[in-house]
Amino acid sequence: MVRTLKDWPVIADQIERRPLMASAEEFAKEYGNLRTGRPVVLTGVPLPPSYTERLSDEGLRRTLGDVMLPVMVAAEGQFATGTGPWDPKKFRIVEMTLSEYFDRLQGKRPDPILAEGERCYIYQCPPNKLGTLLEDLPLSHLIPAEANVVNRYTWMGEGTITVAHYDTEENFLLQLRGKKRVLLFSPADHDNLYFNRNGTVHDRHTRVDFTKVDDEQFPNFRKARAYETVLEPGEMLYIPICWLHHIETPTFGISVNTWWMTPELLKIHYAFDTLCGEIDKGVRPEVQRMCLQVMQDRIFNPVNP
Numbered sequence: 001m002v003r004t005l006k007d008w009p010v011i012a013d014q015i016e017r018r019p020l021m022a023s024a025e026e027f028a029k030e031y032g033n034l035r036t037g038r039p040v041v042l043t044g045v046p047l048p049p050s051y052t053e054r055l056s057d058e059g060l061r062r063t064l065g066d067v068m069l070p071v072m073v074a075a076e077g078q079f080a081t082g083t084g085p086w087d088p089k090k091f092r093i094v095e096m097t098l099s100e101y102f103d104r105l106q107g108k109r110p111d112p113i114l115a116e117g118e119r120c121y122i123y124q125c126p127p128n129k130l131g132t133l134l135e136d137l138p139l140s141h142l143i144p145a146e147a148n149v150v151n152r153y154t155w156m157g158e159g160t161i162t163v164a165h166y167d168t169e170e171n172f173l174l175q176l177r178g179k180k181r182v183l184l185f186s187p188a189d190h191d192n193l194y195f196n197r198n199g200t201v202h203d204r205h206t207r208v209d210f211t212k213v214d215d216e217q218f219p220n221f222r223k224a225r226a227y228e229t230v231l232e233p234g235e236m237l238y239i240p241i242c243w244l245h246h247i248e249t250p251t252f253g254i255s256v257n258t259w260w261m262t263p264e265l266l267k268i269h270y271a272f273d274t275l276c277g278e279i280d281k282g283v284r285p286e287v288q289r290m291c292l293q294v295m296q297d298r299i300f301n302p303v304n305p
């Protein structure tokens with residue numbers, strides 16, 4: 001049985017909700033910017049009318065039932081994400097047809113592939129694996145024209161938790177079917193979130209298991225402020241770069257996310273990668289410290305704010 005966070009120990013604020021705005025400029029002014037930006041749920045995203053039928057169980061079985069898809073399997077339905085190396089003891093990818101996947105959701109035993117307690121998730125699925133299913137879904141008009149779209153993925157599952165992690169891109173998560181519960185934490189809470197070290201397995205993930213918080217090991221975690229929402233079809237969550245997200249899909253749901261980078265963010269990435277690359281080469285600790293101090297100073301005391 002997948003454990004969700006109904007007993008979340010802190011009172012979470014609700015993420016602001018706004019009707020979809022008309023232009024990328026309007027979005028960037030209040031939300032999608034590195035200075036005063038913040039998460040927001042945008043409501044009323046127009047979905048093609050045929051989606052209800054197309055994304056129904058019958059519609060999906062009819063059009064994609066025989067298509068082989070990569071499906072991630074995880075114990076207790078807790079899935080990791082990110083580009084870092086995965087722990088092979090906890091996660092594996094299995095190929096199965098979409099029809100086999102749907103049959104499997106009913107949890108009939110014995111199952112030749114899934115052990116007791118394991119769940120599967122059509123996870124970070126590239127659009128080309130799904131044929132023409134979502135080809136008429138335009139990129140959001142809120143992504144600035146000069147931005148670089150890094151990736152777009154589909155997520156289809158039931159009884160899954162995507163464990164808390166942050167990404168190093170801007171993100172729109174659009175719900176197409178079912179509901180998704182999301183908790184976000186600001187990067188300002190970094191010190192309360194106990195991340196794995198950069199470059200290690202599952203870096204960008206917190207070490208705190210949200211379903212059973214160990215207060216002794218992670219004493220500051222309860223100080224972190226959570227922001228919550230439940231996404232419904234036609235709602236799109238803006239997850240700003242570096243915001244930690246924990247995502248629950250209790251009943252069957254489908255969503256699509258788009259990661260993008262503004263030219264300003266690309267420059268910051270480049271500077272950061274260069275610095276980390278030098279540090280990884282084993283630069284003397286005092287040089288590392290100076291680099292970090294200069295960077296910190298530039299961040300907190302900018303010359304031209």
Ligand SMILES: O=C(O)CCC(=O)C(=O)O
Pocket residue numbers: 081155161162167171173245247255257
């Ligand atoms: O929907 C999910 O389960 C995960 C989505 C996610 O982690 C993302 O869009 O970055």
